[in-house]
Amino acid sequence: MADDRRDPRGARRPRGRTGPGRPSAGAAAGAARGTRPGRPDDAPARRRPRLTGRAAVLVLVLAVLAVSYASSMRAFLHQRGEIAELKAQIAERKAAIDDLEREKKRWQDPAFVQSRARAELGYVLPGETPFVVLQDGEPLTTGARLSDPDDLPEQAPEAWWVGAWESVELAGHPPKDGAPPAAEIDGSAEENEETE
Numbered sequence: 021m022a023d024d025r026r027d028p029r030g031a032r033r034p035r036g037r038t039g040p041g042r043p044s045a046g047a048a049a050g051a052a053r054g055t056r057p058g059r060p061d062d063a064p065a066r067r068r069p070r071l072t073g074r075a076a077v078l079v080l081v082l083a084v085l086a087v088s089y090a091s092s093m094r095a096f097l098h099q100r101g102e103i104a105e106l107k108a109q110i111a112e113r114k115a116a117i118d119d120l121e122r123e124k125k126r127w128q129d130p131a132f133v134q135s136r137a138r139a140e141l142g143y144v145l146p147g148e149t150p151f152v153v154l155q156d157g158e159p160l161t162t163g164a165r166l167s168d169p170d171d172l173p174e175q176a177p178e179a180w181w182v183g184a185w186e187s188v189e190l191a192g193h194p195p196k197d198g199a200p201p202a203a204e205i206d207g208s209a210e211e212n213e214e215t216e
Contacts, residue, residue, distance in 0.1 A: 071079075126132045137143040144150045 142150060142152070
Protein backbone atom coordinates (compact mmCIF):
# COMPACT_ATOMS: atom_id res chain seq x y z
CA MET A 21 0.00 0.00 0.00
CA ALA A 22 3.01 2.26 0.41
CA ASP A 23 3.63 2.08 -3.35
CA ASP A 24 0.14 3.07 -4.40
CA ARG A 25 -1.35 6.52 -4.62
CA ARG A 26 -5.01 7.29 -4.86
CA ASP A 27 -6.43 9.90 -7.17
CA PRO A 28 -9.34 12.08 -6.09
CA ARG A 29 -11.87 9.57 -7.44
CA GLY A 30 -10.53 6.83 -5.25
CA ALA A 31 -8.85 4.74 -7.99
CA ARG A 32 -5.39 3.46 -7.40
CA ARG A 33 -2.59 4.43 -9.68
CA PRO A 34 0.97 3.27 -9.58
CA ARG A 35 3.71 5.59 -8.47
CA GLY A 36 6.33 6.81 -10.89
CA ARG A 37 8.93 4.48 -9.32
CA THR A 38 8.71 0.81 -8.84
CA GLY A 39 10.81 0.83 -5.76
CA PRO A 40 12.53 3.23 -3.51
CA GLY A 41 15.14 5.19 -5.53
CA ARG A 42 14.51 3.35 -8.83
CA PRO A 43 12.73 4.90 -11.81
CA SER A 44 10.13 3.03 -13.74
CA ALA A 45 10.91 1.45 -17.10
CA GLY A 46 8.99 4.19 -18.99
CA ALA A 47 10.90 6.94 -17.25
CA ALA A 48 14.26 5.29 -17.98
CA ALA A 49 13.36 4.89 -21.67
CA GLY A 50 12.18 8.53 -21.86
CA ALA A 51 15.40 9.74 -20.30
CA ALA A 52 17.36 7.79 -22.92
CA ARG A 53 15.38 9.50 -25.74
CA GLY A 54 15.60 12.99 -24.19
CA THR A 55 12.03 13.15 -22.93
CA ARG A 56 10.92 14.01 -19.47
CA PRO A 57 9.71 11.33 -17.14
CA GLY A 58 5.98 11.21 -16.74
CA ARG A 59 5.32 12.31 -20.34
CA PRO A 60 4.37 10.10 -23.20
CA ASP A 61 7.39 8.47 -24.76
CA ASP A 62 6.87 10.08 -28.16
CA ALA A 63 6.79 13.76 -26.90
CA PRO A 64 10.23 15.53 -27.14
CA ALA A 65 11.56 17.47 -24.16
CA ARG A 66 10.70 21.18 -24.22
CA ARG A 67 13.37 23.72 -23.31
CA ARG A 68 12.39 26.59 -21.12
CA PRO A 69 12.77 29.97 -22.82
CA ARG A 70 15.66 32.05 -21.53
CA LEU A 71 13.61 35.24 -21.23
CA THR A 72 10.29 34.69 -19.56
CA GLY A 73 7.43 37.18 -19.56
CA ARG A 74 8.15 38.25 -16.02
CA ALA A 75 11.81 38.86 -16.82
CA ALA A 76 10.86 40.92 -19.90
CA VAL A 77 8.51 43.07 -17.80
CA LEU A 78 11.23 43.50 -15.18
CA VAL A 79 13.77 44.56 -17.83
CA LEU A 80 11.25 46.99 -19.34
CA VAL A 81 10.48 48.52 -15.93
CA LEU A 82 14.20 48.87 -15.18
CA ALA A 83 14.79 50.55 -18.57
CA VAL A 84 11.95 53.03 -17.99
CA LEU A 85 13.32 53.83 -14.52
CA ALA A 86 16.83 54.30 -15.91
CA VAL A 87 15.59 56.70 -18.61
CA SER A 88 13.50 58.70 -16.15
CA TYR A 89 16.35 58.92 -13.65
CA ALA A 90 18.79 59.89 -16.41
CA SER A 91 16.59 62.78 -17.54
CA SER A 92 16.09 63.83 -13.92
CA MET A 93 19.84 63.70 -13.34
CA ARG A 94 20.47 65.79 -16.45
CA ALA A 95 17.97 68.40 -15.25
CA PHE A 96 19.57 68.34 -11.79
CA LEU A 97 23.06 68.92 -13.20
CA HIS A 98 21.77 71.70 -15.48
CA GLN A 99 20.14 73.43 -12.51
CA ARG A 100 23.32 73.07 -10.45
CA GLY A 101 25.25 74.80 -13.25
CA GLU A 102 22.73 77.64 -13.37
CA ILE A 103 22.92 78.03 -9.59
CA ALA A 104 26.71 78.25 -9.76
CA GLU A 105 26.51 80.92 -12.50
CA LEU A 106 23.95 82.94 -10.51
CA LYS A 107 26.11 82.75 -7.39
CA ALA A 108 29.07 84.07 -9.40
CA GLN A 109 26.93 86.93 -10.74
CA ILE A 110 25.75 87.75 -7.21
CA ALA A 111 29.35 87.85 -5.96
CA GLU A 112 30.37 90.16 -8.85
CA ARG A 113 27.47 92.50 -8.20
CA LYS A 114 28.18 92.62 -4.46
CA ALA A 115 31.79 93.57 -5.25
CA ALA A 116 30.55 96.28 -7.64
CA ILE A 117 28.17 97.60 -4.97
CA ASP A 118 31.03 97.74 -2.45
CA ASP A 119 33.18 99.67 -4.96
CA LEU A 120 30.38 102.14 -5.61
CA GLU A 121 29.79 102.66 -1.89
CA ARG A 122 33.50 103.38 -1.39
CA GLU A 123 33.40 105.81 -4.33
CA LYS A 124 30.35 107.51 -2.83
CA LYS A 125 32.15 107.97 0.49
CA ARG A 126 35.15 109.45 -1.35
CA TRP A 127 32.92 112.01 -3.09
CA GLN A 128 31.68 113.18 0.32
CA ASP A 129 35.23 114.32 1.13
CA PRO A 130 35.74 118.00 0.06
CA ALA A 131 39.46 117.48 -0.65
CA PHE A 132 38.68 114.66 -3.10
CA VAL A 133 36.01 116.75 -4.86
CA GLN A 134 38.48 119.63 -5.16
CA SER A 135 41.22 117.38 -6.62
CA ARG A 136 38.82 115.85 -9.17
CA ALA A 137 37.55 119.32 -10.19
CA ARG A 138 41.14 120.45 -10.76
CA ALA A 139 42.13 117.32 -12.70
CA GLU A 140 39.05 116.74 -14.86
CA LEU A 141 37.49 120.19 -15.25
CA GLY A 142 40.54 122.43 -14.94
CA TYR A 143 39.05 124.47 -12.06
CA VAL A 144 41.30 126.60 -9.86
CA LEU A 145 40.76 128.35 -6.57
CA PRO A 146 40.34 132.12 -6.52
CA GLY A 147 43.71 133.83 -6.75
CA GLU A 148 45.46 130.92 -8.51
CA THR A 149 46.77 131.19 -12.07
CA PRO A 150 46.08 128.11 -14.24
CA PHE A 151 48.59 126.93 -16.83
CA VAL A 152 47.82 124.52 -19.68
CA VAL A 153 50.81 122.78 -21.20
CA LEU A 154 50.40 122.17 -24.93
CA GLN A 155 52.22 119.73 -27.16
CA ASP A 156 51.48 119.91 -30.90
CA GLY A 157 48.51 122.16 -30.16
CA GLU A 158 46.79 119.63 -27.90
CA PRO A 159 46.64 119.93 -24.11
CA LEU A 160 48.63 117.26 -22.35
CA THR A 161 46.66 114.69 -20.42
CA THR A 162 47.74 113.51 -16.99
CA GLY A 163 49.31 110.40 -18.49
CA ALA A 164 51.27 112.24 -21.19
CA ARG A 165 54.96 112.95 -20.82
CA LEU A 166 56.98 115.81 -22.19
CA SER A 167 60.09 114.94 -24.11
CA ASP A 168 63.43 115.86 -22.68
CA PRO A 169 65.02 118.80 -24.53
CA ASP A 170 68.39 117.05 -24.35
CA ASP A 171 66.99 114.17 -26.45
CA LEU A 172 66.02 116.47 -29.38
CA PRO A 173 68.45 116.69 -32.31
CA GLU A 174 70.37 119.93 -32.43
CA GLN A 175 69.51 122.24 -35.32
CA ALA A 176 71.80 124.93 -36.59
CA PRO A 177 70.24 128.33 -35.94
CA GLU A 178 69.05 130.06 -39.07
CA ALA A 179 69.72 133.73 -39.66
CA TRP A 180 66.69 135.99 -39.44
CA TRP A 181 67.24 137.52 -42.89
CA VAL A 182 66.90 134.09 -44.60
CA GLY A 183 63.26 133.80 -43.54
CA ALA A 184 62.63 137.45 -44.44
CA TRP A 185 64.10 137.02 -47.93
CA GLU A 186 61.93 133.88 -48.55
CA SER A 187 58.78 135.88 -47.76
CA VAL A 188 59.84 138.61 -50.17
CA GLU A 189 60.38 136.08 -52.94
CA LEU A 190 57.03 134.45 -52.25
CA ALA A 191 55.25 137.81 -52.38
CA GLY A 192 56.84 138.61 -55.73
CA HIS A 193 56.05 135.24 -57.29
CA PRO A 194 52.86 133.76 -55.77
CA PRO A 195 51.95 130.16 -56.71
CA LYS A 196 49.63 130.08 -59.73
CA ASP A 197 47.78 126.83 -59.02
CA GLY A 198 46.54 127.75 -55.54
CA ALA A 199 43.55 129.91 -54.68
CA PRO A 200 44.14 133.28 -53.00
CA PRO A 201 43.78 133.25 -49.21
CA ALA A 202 40.64 135.40 -49.28
CA ALA A 203 38.91 132.89 -51.54
CA GLU A 204 39.71 130.10 -49.11
CA ILE A 205 38.22 132.06 -46.24
CA ASP A 206 34.89 133.06 -47.81
CA GLY A 207 34.42 129.77 -49.71
CA SER A 208 34.43 131.23 -53.25
CA ALA A 209 37.32 128.94 -54.21
CA GLU A 210 35.06 125.92 -53.76
CA GLU A 211 32.35 127.50 -55.96
CA ASN A 212 34.92 128.13 -58.75
CA GLU A 213 36.05 124.51 -58.64
CA GLU A 214 32.45 123.24 -58.93
CA THR A 215 31.72 125.38 -62.03
CA GLU A 216 34.83 124.18 -63.85
